[in-house]
Amino acid sequence: xxxxxxxxxxxxxxxxxxxxxxPAGRAPWSPSPLQLDRDRYRRRAGVRSAxxxxxxxxxxxxxxxxxxxxxxxxxxxxASFLVPSSAWAAVxxxxxxxxxxxxxxxxxxxxxxxxxxxxxxxxTLRGPVFAPVRWxxxxxxxxxxxxxxxxxxxxxxxxxxxxRLQGLPGDPVVYGCVALVLTYTAYxxxxxxAGIESVHPSQRAAARALGLGHAATLRHVVLPxxxxxVLPALLNDLVSxxxxxxxxxxxxxxxxxxxAQILTAKEGNFTPYLVAGAFFVLLTIPMARVTDAxxxxxxxxxxxxxx
Amino acid sequence: MRAEAPLLSMRGVRxxxxxxxxxxxxxxxxxxxxxxxxxxASGSGxxxxxxxxxxxxxxxxxxxxxxxxxIADPRxxxxxxxxxxxxxxxxxxxxxxxxxxxxxxxAPRRVHGVPRAEAEDRAVAMLRRVGLADKVxxxxxxxxxxxxxxxxxxxxxxxxxxxMLFDEVTSALDPELVAEVLGLLRELRQDGVTMVVAxxxxxxxxxxxxEVCFLDGGRVLERGAPQQVLEDPREPRTRAFLRxxxxxxxx
Amino acid sequence: xxxPRMRLLGAAAVLPLLALAVGCAPAQEASPAPATGSGSGSxxxxxxALPTLTGGTFTVGxxxxxxxxxxxxxxxxxxxxxESAVAYAVADRLGYSRDHVAWVTATxxxxxxxxxxxxxxxxxxVSITDERRRxxxxxxxxxxxxxxxxxxxxxPIAGVxxxxxxxxxxxxxQVGTTSYETITDVIEPRQQPSVFDSNDLAVQALENGxxxxxxxxxxxxxxLASAELDGGKVLGQFPVTGTPEQFGFxxxxxSALTACVTQAVDALRADGTLAAxxxxxxxxxxxxxxxx
Numbered sequence: 001x002x003x004x005x006x007x008x009x010x011x012x013x014x015x016x017x018x019x020x021x022x023p024a025g026r027a028p029w030s031p032s033p034l035q036l037d038r039d040r041y042r043r044r045a046g047v048r049s050a051x052x053x054x055x056x057x058x059x060x061x062x063x064x065x066x067x068x069x070x071x072x073x074x075x076x077x078x079a080s081f082l083v084p085s086s087a088w089a090a091v092x093x094x095x096x097x098x099x100x101x102x103x104x105x106x107x108x109x110x111x112x113x114x115x116x117x118x119x120x121x122x123x124t125l126r127g128p129v130f131a132p133v134r135w136x137x138x139x140x141x142x143x144x145x146x147x148x149x150x151x152x153x154x155x156x157x158x159x160x161x162x163x164r165l166q167g168l169p170g171d172p173v174v175y176g177c178v179a180l181v182l183t184y185t186a187y188x189x190x191x192x193x194a195g196i197e198s199v200h201p202s203q204r205a206a207a208r209a210l211g212l213g214h215a216a217t218l219r220h221v222v223l224p225x226x227x228x229x230v231l232p233a234l235l236n237d238l239v240s241x242x243x244x245x246x247x248x249x250x251x252x253x254x255x256x257x258x259x260a261q262i263l264t265a266k267e268g269n270f271t272p273y274l275v276a277g278a279f280f281v282l283l284t285i286p287m288a289r290v291t292d293a294x295x296x297x298x299x300x301x302x303x304x305x306x307x
Numbered sequence: 308m309r310a311e312a313p314l315l316s317m318r319g320v321r322x323x324x325x326x327x328x329x330x331x332x333x334x335x336x337x338x339x340x341x342x343x344x345x346x347x348a349s350g351s352g353x354x355x356x357x358x359x360x361x362x363x364x365x366x367x368x369x370x371x372x373x374x375x376x377x378i379a380d381p382r383x384x385x386x387x388x389x390x391x392x393x394x395x396x397x398x399x400x401x402x403x404x405x406x407x408x409x410x411x412x413x414a415p416r417r418v419h420g421v422p423r424a425e426a427e428d429r430a431v432a433m434l435r436r437v438g439l440a441d442k443v444x445x446x447x448x449x450x451x452x453x454x455x456x457x458x459x460x461x462x463x464x465x466x467x468x469x470x471m472l473f474d475e476v477t478s479a480l481d482p483e484l485v486a487e488v489l490g491l492l493r494e495l496r497q498d499g500v501t502m503v504v505a506x507x508x509x510x511x512x513x514x515x516x517x518e519v520c521f522l523d524g525g526r527v528l529e530r531g532a533p534q535q536v537l538e539d540p541r542e543p544r545t546r547a548f549l550r551x552x553x554x555x556x557x558x
Numbered sequence: 559x560x561x562p563r564m565r566l567l568g569a570a571a572v573l574p575l576l577a578l579a580v581g582c583a584p585a586q587e588a589s590p591a592p593a594t595g596s597g598s599g600s601x602x603x604x605x606x607a608l609p610t611l612t613g614g615t616f617t618v619g620x621x622x623x624x625x626x627x628x629x630x631x632x633x634x635x636x637x638x639x640x641e642s643a644v645a646y647a648v649a650d651r652l653g654y655s656r657d658h659v660a661w662v663t664a665t666x667x668x669x670x671x672x673x674x675x676x677x678x679x680x681x682x683x684v685s686i687t688d689e690r691r692r693x694x695x696x697x698x699x700x701x702x703x704x705x706x707x708x709x710x711x712x713x714p715i716a717g718v719x720x721x722x723x724x725x726x727x728x729x730x731x732q733v734g735t736t737s738y739e740t741i742t743d744v745i746e747p748r749q750q751p752s753v754f755d756s757n758d759l760a761v762q763a764l765e766n767g768x769x770x771x772x773x774x775x776x777x778x779x780x781x782l783a784s785a786e787l788d789g790g791k792v793l794g795q796f797p798v799t800g801t802p803e804q805f806g807f808x809x810x811x812x813s814a815l816t817a818c819v820t821q822a823v824d825a826l827r828a829d830g831t832l833a834a835x836x837x838x839x840x841x842x843x844x845x846x847x848x849x850x
Contacts, residue, residue, distance in 0.1 A: 202398060203400060205400065208386075209392075210413070210418060211387070211391075211414060212417060216417050221413075225404050
């Protein structure tokens with residue numbers, strides 16, 4: 001029981017001295033011959049495993065490559081998906097389209113987060129006077145989690161400009177972003193609401209006990225913890241948003257996938273699609289690693305589950 | 308000397324959760340600069356009493372007078388009342404996403420409007436007082452239980468509350484860490500802080516309390532000087548409770 | 559888990575992957591290519607007995623929705639509209655009566671993409687280009703295409719009379735079409751054109767004012783201006799330079815029917831059927847000025 005209260009290993013034991021240096025009067029420890037033997041065995045076994053892993057990976061890779069390229073269908077596959085000239089031609093256009101995808105993702109992500117926090121907070125307001133606000137927020141999340149994104153895109157992207165109201169923007173990218181924001185805010189609000197409700201009530205009690213009002217408690221105590229708790233889910237939604245940013249192409253905008261589609265039609269093979277796919281994956285992998293690092297640094301509870 | 312009105316005065320307080328009545332017409336007076344210790348079995352209402360005193364719970368009936376005003380009145384600004392009292396819980400309840408320093412400066416900066424530099428100076432001074440000056444940048448997770456509890460105490464004290472409430476603050480700690488926290492409470496008593504302490508630690512009660520109140524059945528059954536209540540109680544139920552404490556080896 | 563067992567598992571995991579790879583052999587051709595190849599004119603075209611997908615039935619593919627004036631009322635099988643009529647005429651030449659012609663839906667992009675087809679021929683305003691010939695077969699052309707620009711009277715470009723005047727315009731076209739290439743190669747506007755999955759979305763955008771004009775083939779432009787758009791007009795047609803663009807039937811790469819279908823189309827052109835059908839279904843293009 002004492003260990004549980006000591007926090008992480010190596011922490012100072014309520015100020016009773018440093019446990020890293022040996023107590024006075026005893027020679028510093030060095031490993032016994034038995035322990036050296038054990039270490040030697042472990043080292044050798046480790047090297048052996050690493051070697052086996054390396055060799056088997058190489059062999060497996062070679063087998064797969066040889067196996068694939070010698071199948072009767074390989075030349076067709078190559079001509080359909082792996083034409084180097086098409087890949088080369090595709091890179092500049094797809095990259096330019098991807099730049100649009102990125103900008104859409106960044107702008108929409110920021111807006112979605114802000115609005116998502118707002119809707120989540122509205123849904124968690126307590127007290128009968130806030131009931132209409134809660135119902136509105138619930139209706140909003142239900143509606144936009146129910147509507148397929150492409151439907152929202154078509155409705156907003158073609159329907160709204162069709163009203164020909166004064167002062168409406170003309171750029172289809174704006175409408176695409178509005179549709180993305182409307183849909184993703186609903187999902188993110190639900191995730192954040194789960195996070196808010198998972199913060200222990202004793203935290204709120206402690207904050208109120210210090211005299212913090214509802215808004216201050218939310219802002220300084222509840223929301224920071226809520227966001228940290230649902231960070232993996234939020235970052236998942238971000239990665240998903242990056243992909244869905246491509247759906248804006250249905251409004252006529254040329255993004256990475258549409259650029260690949262134009263080239264596919266022109267070149268007569270599907271290599272540009274592979275190029276676009278590769279770009280997206282290359283974008284996602286760093287994002288996934290960064291989000292993992294952020295989650296680790298902020299000490300998201302539960303990361304102790306690693307075996 | 309003129310008799311001063313008690314700082315905290317609870318009269319006829321009733322609190323029920325569902326059908327369970329926890330406080331049943333309870334009366335309690337706490338004079339300024341006094342240390343009142345609450346003892347009683349689990350479920351006798353000690354925690355509830357403390358939470359009603361600083362409006363973390365609303366009373367079902369009765370008067371809670373604080374600094375001469377009935378704070379059970381719904382028109383009273385509860386946040387303002389809570390800004391003048393401090394409460395320390397059994398489970399520390401430090402904010403895990405903030406450093407120790409930020410935990411302690413949060414209320415001064417956000418509730419009392421103290422500028423950041425001054426708040427940090429005050430916080431460091433308070434942390435030094437509780438013996439944790441070197442842990443200013445640490446996270447709550449890095450500290451032992453006793454250290455976390457001392458940070459919680461510092462966090463409450465830094466706002467200069469007129470009334471400090473302690474809810475079984477050593478019950479979750481190792482015996483050796485209990486001593487360090489109780490030592491701090493004794494220092495606070497010597498500094499003249501008005502305290503209401505709910506605890507099982509009878510030794511502390513005997514040495515530090517000005518008055519001991521035994522809670523039973525939702526009321527203060529017996530109250531008086533520690534020597535009288537702990538060594539020679541009048542009520543049979545008090546006697547039975549103290550016997551069980553001795554049997555558990557805690558006296 | 560012990561190391562040897564893990565190795566065994568690893569080896570076992572390879573096998574299904576290999577099986578998958580080996581199994582992905584190309585499908586055998588449904589019918590062998592004719593020994594004489596698809597270019598020679600003297601291939602035997604037994605009436606009503608060609609090596610079609612379904613014996614005795616001539617399957618024609620087109621996109622959904624099927625636009626005027628190439629089809630009518632969105633129903634390709636009613637024989638109304640230029641392409642519907644030509645398709646039935648070709649089928650008739652090949653010995654398939656109306657009852658033996660079946661229609662299937664095939665999107666424009668799928669029709670010209672590599673891969674097995676769900677139709678014997680596809681008729682969908684597909685221009686014959688060398689790039690497309692790499693992946694599909696074409697019959698000879700049944701219509702000489704001109705690209706045109708359709709816009710609204712209220713559009714900022716409504717008064718433009720030359721291609722150069724379009725340099726600042728926001729134009730739109732359907733993805734993968736020669737109309738799109740007209741924008742990028744002939745007009746070369748400063749703003750990137752909008753690209754749409756289908757022409758009806760493009761028309762929506764034009765009506766909303768999100769694009770200033772659409773590039774489509776001339777008959778479609780005339781139809782849109784007269785029947786679909788409110789206040790639409792054909793700004794003009796683009797001059798034909800070099801070899802004229804033509805619409806042709808799309809067939810599967812190396813299809814056995816290519817020679818016969820080509821023969822049929824040539825015969826229809828020779829005896830004036832194509833001209834008559836054009837007269838019947840396609841508005842005269844004399845009214846559309848040339849944009850130089």
